[in-house]
Amino acid sequence: MIDPKDFKKFSPKIMDWINNYLNGVESYPVKSLAKPKDIYTQIPISPPEESESLDDIMADLEKIIMPGITHWQHPNFHAYFPANSSVESVFAEFITAAIGAQCMIWDTSPAAAELEERMMEWLRDHMGIPANFEGVIQDTASTASLTAILTAREVKTNFKANVEGVPNNLRIYCSKETHSSIEKGVAISGIGTKNLIKIPVDEQMRLIPEMLEDQIKKDLEQGLVPTCVVVAIGTTGTVAVDPLKEIACICKAYDVWLHVDAAYAGTALLLPEYHWMIEGIEDADSFVFNPHKWMFTNFDCSVYFIKDVDVLLKTFEVLPEYLKTKTRGLVNDYRDWGIPLGRRFRALKLWFVIRSFGIKGIQAKIRGHIELNSYFAEQIRKSPDFELVMEPFLNFTGFRYRPATSLSEDTLNTLNEKLLDCINQGGELFISHTKVRGTYVFRMIIGQTYVEQKHVDKALDVLKSEATKLMAAEK
Ligand SMILES: *Cc1c(COP(=O)(O)O)cnc(C)c1O
Numbered sequence: 001m002i003d004p005k006d007f008k009k010f011s012p013k014i015m016d017w018i019n020n021y022l023n024g025v026e027s028y029p030v031k032s033l034a035k036p037k038d039i040y041t042q043i044p045i046s047p048p049e050e051s052e053s054l055d056d057i058m059a060d061l062e063k064i065i066m067p068g069i070t071h072w073q074h075p076n077f078h079a080y081f082p083a084n085s086s087v088e089s090v091f092a093e094f095i096t097a098a099i100g101a102q103c104m105i106w107d108t109s110p111a112a113a114e115l116e117e118r119m120m121e122w123l124r125d126h127m128g129i130p131a132n133f134e135g136v137i138q139d140t141a142s143t144a145s146l147t148a149i150l151t152a153r154e155v156k157t158n159f160k161a162n163v164e165g166v167p168n169n170l171r172i173y174c175s176k177e178t179h180s181s182i183e184k185g186v187a188i189s190g191i192g193t194k195n196l197i198k199i200p201v202d203e204q205m206r207l208i209p210e211m212l213e214d215q216i217k218k219d220l221e222q223g224l225v226p227t228c229v230v231v232a233i234g235t236t237g238t239v240a241v242d243p244l245k246e247i248a249c250i251c252k253a254y255d256v257w258l259h260v261d262a263a264y265a266g267t268a269l270l271l272p273e274y275h276w277m278i279e280g281i282e283d284a285d286s287f288v289f290n291p292h293k294w295m296f297t298n299f300d301c302s303v304y305f306i307k308d309v310d311v312l313l314k315t316f317e318v319l320p321e322y323l324k325t326k327t328r329g330l331v332n333d334y335r336d337w338g339i340p341l342g343r344r345f346r347a348l349k350l351w352f353v354i355r356s357f358g359i360k361g362i363q364a365k366i367r368g369h370i371e372l373n374s375y376f377a378e379q380i381r382k383s384p385d386f387e388l389v390m391e392p393f394l395n396f397t398g399f400r401y402r403p404a405t406s407l408s409e410d411t412l413n414t415l416n417e418k419l420l421d422c423i424n425q426g427g428e429l430f431i432s433h434t435k436v437r438g439t440y441v442f443r444m445i446i447g448q449t450y451v452e453q454k455h456v457d458k459a460l461d462v463l464k465s466e467a468t469k470l471m472a473a474e475k
Contacts (some may be wrong), residue, residue: 001051010054017058018090022073029427030074032067039068070430075451076459079424079432081236081264082447085298088356092349093298103343105323106331113332116347119354123303126359127269127289130282133305136337137346141263142181144288144304145230147312147338149185151286152228152257154315162315166190171219173197174230175207177237179261182230191227204390205240205436207231213250220254228257231284233277234265237434237443239396241265245280252283260287263302267294268370268394271363294369294395294447295362297353301346304338312337365449369395372446376456383460385467389441397444398436401467413440415470422466429462 002010042064072083103112120135138144149172153161156170170191174182176198186196197219199212216226229251231242244260251258260281266289268274281287287305291297306312317336325333335341354362377392380399390398400416407415416433417440424430432443446456 002054013054013058017061022087022090025071025074026076028066028069028071028074030071030076030430031079031424031427032070033425033427034068039064073448073450074430075448075455076429077448078444078446078459079430080443081293081445083292083299084294084296084447084449086296086353086357086449088352089296089298089349092352096345096348099345101345103345104335104341105325105333106327107325107333109345110331112343112345112347113334115351116334117332119347119350120303120305122354123291123350124305127266128272128275128278128281129269129287129305130307133287133307134309135303135305136332136334137343137350138288138302138304138338139300139340139344140181140292141179141261141288141290141302142184143339144286144302145179145181145259145261146185146188147304147316148230148257148259148286148288148306149182149189149191149228151306151312151315152259153189153191155257155311156225156227159314161190166192167225168192168195169224170227171195171197171216171224172228172230173199173212173215173226173256175199175201175205175232175235175242177201177205177207177235177240178230178232179236179263182261195224201240205235205238207242207247209243209246209250212247216250216254216256226254226256228259230259230261233260233262234268234394236264238390238398238436238441239265239393241277244278244284248280248283257286258284260284262287262289264290264293265394266290266303267366270295270359271366274394291350291353294366295353296357296365296449297349300344301349309337366395369446369451372451372453372456373397373444375453376444376446376460379460383464386463389436389439395446398434398441399444400439400441401463403467403471409439413438415474416440416442419467419470422470423462426462426466429459431459 071077073085101109101112103109106113116137124133124135153170157167172186172191172195183193183196187193197215199207199215202208219226229247231244231247233241248258269278285307288302290302292299292301313336316338334343373392373395377388377397380386380388385401385403386399387402388399401419402412420433420442434441434443
């Protein structure tokens with residue numbers, strides 16, 4: 001066991017390790033090459049009875065754990081969406097852990113509640129979210145969207161579902177491209193996934209508002225209760241932006257809760273030139289985005305804005321005697337703003353990141369990533385063996401390998417799947433894929449905090465050389 005008095009003696013080991021990691025992350029394979037149970041079998045069946053030394057623990061970290069890590073902070077991590085971090089965010093996490101406060105209510109750490117309140121205002125006001133929205137930090141967008149669905153459910157049932165159980169005629173709508181967390185949320189809410197209606201999308205993978213309205217009308221005729229529409233600002237497959245303004249008009253006309261899932265692309269709202277993405281936001285009811293994706297704040301930190309906090313509180317508030325305080329009503333007790341009682345002090349890392357980067361610094365980084373993506377897409381466009389499947393947007397490019405021969409769509413899909421495997425096994429680059437109308441598509445995301453053009457060039461080199469290798473092997 002380590003005595004706090006010895007903190008200075010031991011901490012350099014940890015600091016050096018982190019320093020080496022942050023500056024040497026490129027020496028690891030981006031995607032872990034571990035096989036199932038590789039790590040598990042190296043961990044002893046029983047915990048140690050006696051104290052082990054920090055040196056021994058650190059040696060095993062290197063030997064056992066690191067080979068099983070996929071390096072999300074590697075600048076050639078271009079898969080999924082980033083979960084980027086920054087030095088500032090790491091520092092703040094140290095301090096958060098040292099303080100070790102549980103920030104469930106204002107009383108249990110007033111600074112945590114009040115810093116959170118102010119951070120939410122900073123972000124809201126810079127993202128073009130109207131001032132009558134209030135914010136709260138959730139662990140993930142999945143939780144925030146579940147919170148929205150539950151609140152919508154209570155509003156539509158006059159707060160009866162919480163007490164009497166959920167009626168089976170509530171209806172939720174989203175597009176076919178919406179994130180899986182919505183389906184999970186609808187299941188957990190008791191509304192039932194049979195009542196989640198997935199509306200078709202247009203050529204650009206955006207929800208078709210006319211089809212939403214038709215569906216709502218049809219449901220009303222059958223005595224069903226349209227309860228919530230989820231709009232995606234930046235879908236997970238292809239970063240498509242649903243037409244919020246048109247959908248907001250429909251929600252207003254039929255009195256349906258409108259939740260906006262901008263988990264990933266929301267960060268781009270810090271750039272005024274992207275505020276068009278949320279035109280109509282004043283008619284939405286709730287909005288979520290993840291600083292833990294593209295805003296340099298390490299996982300977890302999800303920001304949830306809601307227009308009518310009263311209905312949120314009415315949905316989630318329970319007040320046992322032992323949690324009654326004298327400050328109720330004067331301050332925010334965030335345990336009533338979501339699902340868990342206990343809460344981490346997450347606002348601190350936002351404060352560190354926003355202050356140390358400055359809004360301009362954050363904007364410059366995001367714009368830099370968007371420019372690198374345009375550069376990448378241009379190189380793909382020029383390359384005879386690859387093609388863009390869609391126009392690049394933000395820091396996302398959807399493309400595929402298409403050697404200049406007349407291959408069938410099925411053959412191309414198989415070839416691309418094989419190529420992706422080769423690339424990701426190589427350890428120099430990690431990208432993921434999606435399907436667009438049956439076409440297998442590579443998803444390139446350029447969002448790691450410290451990514452530079454040389455990394456994008458390396459990605460292009462790896463793509464080309466792995467493709468050449470694969471074609472040679474296929475012959
Ligand atoms: C990543 C993502 C989510 C899920 O985010 P979590 O914070 O991991 O729950 C939801 N919606 C969209 C659009 C996403 O990109």
